[in-house]
Amino acid sequence: MTRHPSNYVTGFTKRVFLSHFIQFRWYDHVGDLQRIKDDMYRELTAWKAKYPEKLLMVTEYGADTISGFHTLPSSIWTEDYQWALMEQTTEAFDQFANQTQGWVGEMIWNFADFMTQQQINRAVGNKKGIFTRQRQPKASAYMLRKRYWKLASLADEQ
Numbered sequence: 001m002t003r004h005p006s007n008y009v010t011g012f013t014k015r016v017f018l019s020h021f022i023q024f025r026w027y028d029h030v031g032d033l034q035r036i037k038d039d040m041y042r043e044l045t046a047w048k049a050k051y052p053e054k055l056l057m058v059t060e061y062g063a064d065t066i067s068g069f070h071t072l073p074s075s076i077w078t079e080d081y082q083w084a085l086m087e088q089t090t091e092a093f094d095q096f097a098n099q100t101q102g103w104v105g106e107m108i109w110n111f112a113d114f115m116t117q118q119q120i121n122r123a124v125g126n127k128k129g130i131f132t133r134q135r136q137p138k139a140s141a142y143m144l145r146k147r148y149w150k151l152a153s154l155a156d157e158q
Contacts, residue, residue, distance in 0.1 A: 015055045031075060058105075060109035063086075
């Protein structure tokens with residue numbers, strides 16, 4: 001679901017920062033992990049084709065998860081689903097970065113869970129953090145820690 005054709009501001013910027021909750025498997029096609037990597041790569045490629053001179057960064061991605069919830073196969077609200085969603089998303093980032101100039105990075109949403117007003121789509125607040133509100137790590141925190149150490153070592157080699 002590429003939304004860039006109706007974007008009028010991007011032409012005046014040097015960088016493109018993308019938020020991917022609406023398009024990528026949390027609010028849309030919930031639970032469909034098979035589509036994440038290809039859809040994300042296609043989206044990044046479309047933005048780069050439209051704005052080849054601009055730097056690209058994804059500033060929000062992730063999934064709500066209730067700490068301690070696990071299922072096989074993974075399903076929404078579980079740590080397994082958050083891990084799988086982030087893993088698929090970051091694989092798309094790596095594929096794009098290896099094939100394209102101008103990728104400058106990624107930022108998860110969010111560091112830690114936080115309280116929100118009551119809503120039908122919130123389980124006692126926003127649970128998209130890789131840490132709980134009490135700052136205890138969820139499974140995805142370990143996956144991202146390993147990823148970021150790897151990215152840091154690659155940066156040191158350059």
